[in-house]
Amino acid sequence: QKEVEQDPGPLSVPEGAIVSLNCTYSNSAFQYFMWYRQYSRKGPELLMYTYSSGNKEDGRFTAQVDKSSKYISLFIRDSQPSDSATYLCAMRNTGFQKLVFGTGTRLLVSP
Amino acid sequence: ETGVTQTPRHLVMGMTNKKSLKCEQHLGHNAMYWYKQSAKKPLELMFVYSLEERVENNSVPSRFSPECPNSSHLFLHLHTLQPEDSALYLCASSQEGGDGEKLFFGSGTQLSVL
Secondary structure, X not given: OOOEEOOOOOEEEEOOOOXXXXXXXOOOOOOEEEEEEEOOOOOOEEEEEEEOOEEEXXXXXXXXXXXXXXXXXXXXXXXXXXXXXXXXXXXXXXXXXXXXXXXOEEEEEEO | OOOEEEEOOEEEEOOOOEEEEEEEEOOOOOEEEEEEEOOOOOOEEEEEXXXXXXXXXXXXXXXXXXXXXXXXXXXXXXXXXXXXXXXXXXXXXXXXXXXXXXXXXXXXXXXXXX
């Protein structure tokens, strides 16, 4: 079993739709959870960062962590064509530990 | 320049060539990383340098040789690579002891091995 599971997609939605991206994980020791966005021919950029369980909102983006279910989500409201990218979840334990990444979900938002 | 800069952006090399990838970070961070990104696979951590010392070598073949002369520069020396080494190689930096989990990535070097 992979430590982090993420559906590769692609996920195609019309402009204005609410997008839900998800990851499941197996290591209950993970405490820090991140979402990175990667545009084509670019490196990943940090989009959202949360510690432990709960929700975090930043503009049109909301990150949710459910540690009891080992499940994290990223919601995008009012999706735009500029949101078309690959979204990578990442997580790690406390201390200076390496990040474990998902494979990424490719999102396509059509005008 | 700001952020993390990688050169070259694209590289095509034969299996007998020797080449080097370069990374420079302008963020004042004290840790630097090399990652490999292949299609349909998670990012694979290759090497970590913290305070210019290598702290992790993730079972990477010896045909990949990292070098970190100072906290702002990182190199990946390549020799006698295999076609399966073709991938996007990403450099990243972070501030250990601060938000160490917040990695800042460069745009990567797309490597093709013929």
